[in-house]
Amino acid sequence: MSPEMQRTYDVRVKEFVPLLPPQALKEEIPISWTAGDTVIAGRKAIERILHKEDPRLLVITGPCSIHNEEEALEYAERLNALREAVSETLCIVMRVYFEKPRTNVGWKGMINDPYMDGSCDIVEGLRRARRLLLKITEMGMPTATEMLDPISPQYIAGLVCWSAIGARTTESQTHREMASGLSMPVGFKNCTDGGLTTAVNAMIAAGSPQSFLGIDADGRSAVVKTTGNQYAHIVLRGGRRPNYDSVSIREAVDQLRAKNLLEAIIVDCSHANSSKKYQNQARVWQDCINQRLDGNDAIVGLMLESNLREGNQKLTDDPCRLAYGVSITDACISWETTEALIRSAHEQLLRSRRGNSGDAALSGNGRYKVAVTA
Template structure:
């Protein structure tokens, strides 16, 4: 209809100019939801530009096997997944993991330390700093193309300085192609655990994927996600139709929840752990395993409670032999300095700009306590 109307008016030069402008406005309205900013490099191009050296690839393969063995029951080592809420600064992050690598040598007979290098930050309302993938420099404008290069470079450097491969959050499944040769542990967050693509993508992986309980605290959602990840599926992935074999290392992360009054509530107490174990036993899932998140709603956003929470979980684990078998590790938010800070031009080195974290001294002390009490 609009084309016919436009053609009729084309006979008059003045009308041609007027309706040409109107047509452009209409096209703009149809596309106003987004605009293209820049083309992002293909994953193969990024990996070719920043390859993982063979010496580090061997470290990655060895670490992957050690971590898998914890979940399949052939190793009784305990996992400590520890690090900043978000990896916002390469130098600070690498200084943190360098220290963590030295501690790993001292506790290697009992613990496997997995640094948190979380490069995507989920935001409840979508506002605020979304992680290094989006903003390589927190105080500057977003640039995802530069962010992809920055996080890959940081992960590689972290392995070089510490000998440790890391955990990251699977916030965007399509980003795995850029990073999957670097990461040894994946977490699916409380807001993503119901998403079909996260579940199906997890079924493609041969590494542990922790499914957090949703913010509502509904355990059935988490266990449905684990069931989906442990099963094989036919679906569209990376522009291909694929068939996954299922991931036997998908497991549960208890992170607390938010009640109907908006209050943060814990689910790490002994009775909560018993209830969650009952869910596992009635679902017929393989390799039952829990990771307990000591922060977020479990700490009621009071980061300094993390050491106390960790100690309570270790006591529950000692008290109940079934729990000892299935509680495989702790998730702890920690950085060089305690607390958090706002983004500014004068930020403290190694202090969180998102959720507050334990400082290094408290974290190191807690790691040694965990090693002595598992």
């Protein structure tokens, strides 16, 4: 029998495509002093908010996924101007998501398939992702993304201020270990059924030292030893029912307190909390703002899925025919709605802090009405 007939490895592997080492991409697209300052300041601000040393509300907003760099940069420019205008009450970070988990099949995001044609040029995807993150952070705009592939952080994490671990990967030991070594605060989403135990256990694991297999900056296989991430926290995204209401928030705080974990909660206004209807994000947003105005400091942040234009569209065989500024994954609220929500929250929080109602319209319970529609 020939050696080939005895082959027991890589039986279903079509080919291996060489991947440039992380250090090579960092040298090709180096981080600038300006971008570095943005990342460091952004991470520090988020850390202070999580520890309630900064009274501002963290706002993570942006497209469900990035598929067009021009659109992303336009959104970033608008958001950066808004960030500066409301910086007294809100700390705004832009969602710049390059990786999308799939229940079965579908487009996996810019890193995996940058040309959106199934060619899966991952090397080009990593280049585009790093280049875009660099441009956005050079504006002074902090960034957030979901870390899905355990290798990709070596290529882009140095330009990210906040990271999420999704509902479907929060239970993964691989992602908990990865999070333990990430340089930025990491939010674990509750699992899709709405239970919090998985996310709480993930926070404990990520906050502990870990040893696992990975790659180093030169692309070599290595044993990665971490110190643990003390800024792991929970993100409520709903489940079989929404979980942004005050009772759900209190239940989450009780579970976190029982395990001596950060009593800091970020509420995802999309996904199951909005019943997967983008128009409902405004309702979730205002409910959480009302809770903050009532003195609930457990809610330290809110997430929005937002794009230049509302809704979403299907990815077709011809990406050139896609409508500009419209999501190709989850449906998003428009820029106009996003700006209205953020400015309204800023005014409400600012007036509450100053104890001056001014000429704003007050609701019967003393909270400000949000005059926006999705």
